[in-house]
Amino acid sequence: MNLTPIGTIHSAFVQAAGAPIQPYRAEDSLGTVEIFSPYVEGLRDLEGFDRIWLVYWFHRASAARLRVTPFLDTVEHGIFATRAPARPNPIGLSSVRLIGIESNVLHIAEVDILTGTPLLDIKPNIPLYDNYPITRCGWFDRVAHDPVVADARFERSDLP
């Protein structure tokens, strides 16, 4: 199970500290996705979709931890009950808005991803497949959702 990057995500965020957590907090954040040439043919007909899932590698994440205190809470939870990047397989997932495509470059908005992030996959975001009625969200339902940005707690300490 080896991965090959199919492109690179470019954004205004060079490090975790100060970056938005999740696209819904990143309304004004624009970015681009550069798709490597062997994969450009796979973009055909993607432009008709409002939103796309980007599946990517958390390249600046610290080693995996099984219990973490997420940005929104003050107590620990299991890593799989959070969206923190310090995961056993550091795979990230964001639904971003697709503005347009120019040859091998995707213009995107609502970007919560650090610049230089290796892209692994793109999937169309289809409400019928992806949006379900959900009433219970565990610890997430019990915390305040004040404005918050990321800090360095899940980032490798050996990076510039």
Add this chain to the structure above:
Amino acid sequence: MNLTPIGTIHSAFVQAAGAPIQPYRAEDSLGTVEIFSPYVEGLRDLEGFDRIWLVYWFHRASAARLRVTPFLDTVEHGIFATRAPARPNPIGLSSVRLIGIESNVLHIAEVDILTGTPLLDIKPNIPLYDNYPITRCGWFDRVAHDPVVADARFERSDLP
């Protein structure tokens, strides 16, 4: 970028032919997720969430193709404009319903995943993070959504 399975997904579907495509077509399909012991601590507090994202490896998928004719259409589209499994990085994504957790076993419903699938990650499905207003879904908006199940077109031909 190497992946390590954190568990195995068990379902009623041994091969693609006849399997449901997407959880919304798999209402009555139950399954389990067996989490390997080094990762069980990461499940803490997951039980409070109605639905979870399973991120997994399409272990029976054929080699990547950049243009595919998906199950729902009769013409080709770029692989990234579809959810077909024959992807450059064969990573699957399904939002399944979490029924309960017994030690290292998750009981799940609305399962569209083949049995024996290696699990890579679990994330809580949080509407605020994952559900966005979407009005345009490209080719998907223009096809009929008749009852349909998968066939073997994206499956390796050397498998039982």
